[in-house]
Amino acid sequence: MNNQREQALAYLRAHRDAFRRALGEILSIPSVSTDPAHAEDIRRAAAWVADNLRALGMQRVDVFPTERHPVVYAEWLGAPGAPTVLIYGHYDVQPAEPLELWESDPFQPAERGENLYARGASDMKGQVVAALKAVEALMQTGGLPVNVKWLIEGEEEIGSPSLGKFMTEHADLLACDFALNPDSGLLGKDWPTITYGLRGLAYFELRVHGPAHDLHSGLYGGVVHNPAIALAELIAGMHDDQGRVALPGFYDRVRPLSDEERAEMARLPVADQHYLEQTGAPALYGEAGYTANERVGARPTLDVNGLLSGFTGPGSKTVIPAWAMAKISCRLVPDQRPEEVHQQLLRYLEENAPADIRWEVTSMHGAAASISDRHSPAIRAMERALETVWGTRPFFRREGGSIPVVGQMQTILGVESVICGFGLPDDNVHAPNEKQHLPTWYRGIEALTHFLLNLKS
Amino acid sequence: MNNQREQALAYLRAHRDAFRRALGEILSIPSVSTDPAHAEDIRRAAAWVADNLRALGMQRVDVFPTERHPVVYAEWLGAPGAPTVLIYGHYDVQPAEPLELWESDPFQPAERGENLYARGASDMKGQVVAALKAVEALMQTGGLPVNVKWLIEGEEEIGSPSLGKFMTEHADLLACDFALNPDSGLLGKDWPTITYGLRGLAYFELRVHGPAHDLHSGLYGGVVHNPAIALAELIAGMHDDQGRVALPGFYDRVRPLSDEERAEMARLPVADQHYLEQTGAPALYGEAGYTANERVGARPTLDVNGLLSGFTGPGSKTVIPAWAMAKISCRLVPDQRPEEVHQQLLRYLEENAPADIRWEVTSMHGAAASISDRHSPAIRAMERALETVWGTRPFFRREGGSIPVVGQMQTILGVESVICGFGLPDDNVHAPNEKQHLPTWYRGIEALTHFLLNLKS
16 A cells, blocks of 8 residues: 555656646636526536546546536445545636736636636635545556545535535435545645534524604603614623623533643634734634634634614714614534524523513524544544645644535534645635645645545555 | 783784685795705795785895895884894795695695695794784784894705804894794693703714624634624613613703602603503613603603614625624703713713724714793793683693704804794694694684783783
């Protein structure tokens, strides 16, 4: 097997230019999933992925239609007894607008310095092609040491509306030991990173109703509880003076951070100064007793995402509004459950809302948090792969946001994901001049090759 | 003089039909001040007022142009040594739209039952003609017992933009002992009412800034103080748990209610049930220790008139907004000063705003409260006049809203106003099917006649 490792690495080095050209091919297809004008491009991109999977020697390649954009499935199950890894990816991209801010055509990949510029270069055609090429290197040097399945969708940038149904209907086909999700990145080019936790979400709309209609603040100011003020009072009570969320029972299920995990997080090369620079806020804020990284990655939060009430135009209008609205969302961590947080919000309002207003809560969206065992064989295999290529122990990160597909795979397929891709924080993802740092990309292909080999050994 | 009183009353009774026809004439002129298409109607209405003042025998009648609509000024100063009363009015009206909701043409006055329906019938051509006819009755029966000046503007319904400048430039011309402002009404047809206090206003826009730009609540939730939450916390702190406004020093200048004034207010024929019905709120709210009438009329308040932050459309967006805005206004009572309330708000924010946000306050509008001495000769004269006509002691009311011209006359001319007109609460002012209750109108003309006579005796 060490022999194959050396052969595979030699193959990678010998084919860099070919890999780069393959990436250029798919980046030239403007597979913008949100725009019906690009339906044919979406079809071409799916076909490109399917063709390349066939060329790799996959035993089965299918393009499944969905209500919108097709899912490409492929498999190679020639390693009986070895683990099966499901490689996730998406071939669709964000729109390129505003076009005038691009230095080169977003769909004519252009190399400048060490970077390749194109829409999707980092998010995530670059990562899909990296996985294809790692598998190619092994297929060309004696075969894969593990079984692989591929699930490459075309709707990620529009919220993956078909994916849950597809996974549910094809759960047997997609059965695997774990997933590899390279829709992610490094903290910096010298800082290889594994994301092992993602926060969940519970999103609500809270409406407070006071008078039956807007009132003149002169004629009625002093006799009714202003709903905008009542809403503010309710929101103000949702945190205590330690920055903790005050919904009853909110922390009951929160998995505490182990000393070991806190030590890993303390190694992360971003800290307060990073967050100050990224946010531009006058000072940081948060739950007492936790570092900024811990607060973003491993602690739950409550935010107000929107407020609306009464008169909001220029000038003044002396109205007591009939109602006030807040969009309120909680980022959740293991083992909080979105539906329980909903109940906690209702209980908070039942206990704290005054009798002189009415209120209603709509639950808009819920997703559980996810966390993977950092000591699982799959994550250990990736940890060793990254250390081999970068010469440094990787960082373990818990991310504050959600990757819905990771939660769906956990719920529907019952598998954890190894989240590790090779984008960089300054890749301009979803923005003009998106790029992939090519040296990091080549390292990524090597790391994925080691990863697959490590899974066997 | 008693002789003149009887003659004047007889004159009134004999001329009711003529008065009603005169009112019909001016109500037929669609003097809508906000609509440039009615500029000629505005001119005609001003001319009608000036012609009628001349016909009364006023010694001087002038139509002063302004930047928009003319001011009609008139005077009769034939009672040297007697008080001079400045009668305020406006000849402009609100637009009549929506026209389809009117049962008869808004500018073709129509009598149905005891009411005369037309735009401006109550607000306030009816009140202007009532004053003209009271003066006519006295001029026709021996002359006026006091000196009168008239200030009849054409911009009240668009906020009187020219009036302050006009009063300042013509302060000598307008010099008087007090003003009569009949742009008001009774609490009910059997409840004659004198308004002797009006609240003032201090209106602000408060903006709270957090991060330099909107942030993803997953990536940054937990490290910045959400500006919408910080704003809610600041607003929540603006009242204490007794419903009192918590700006520092807010009550320092508030004139306390005397036992006598509270007893007068307790007589008012409106109370909690009235406010519950009018507002449709689930329960009343307000400063502990005061009745609803006291809270609306004689106690200052702080209301939020608008809230805006972040994402407010349908659905969900996981944003930490960069800023949040509240429109905040205080209703003021004597002797609070709007500019001091501005300072109190700034001090509250300096003392309470956390260092992790920035804030700014814009002062939008300020107007002092006004109150008249209920025992002044002018108000006593009106009190006796109403009691004579209605056979019941009038109610003394402090209104929660503002009548800006009353404050301007106080500030610019240094005079108090007797606020007493003869509209009713169900007159549909500013709405379709505006009307004037004619029996109340005739009583009003009688009351104004007694009032003018009472001023002398």
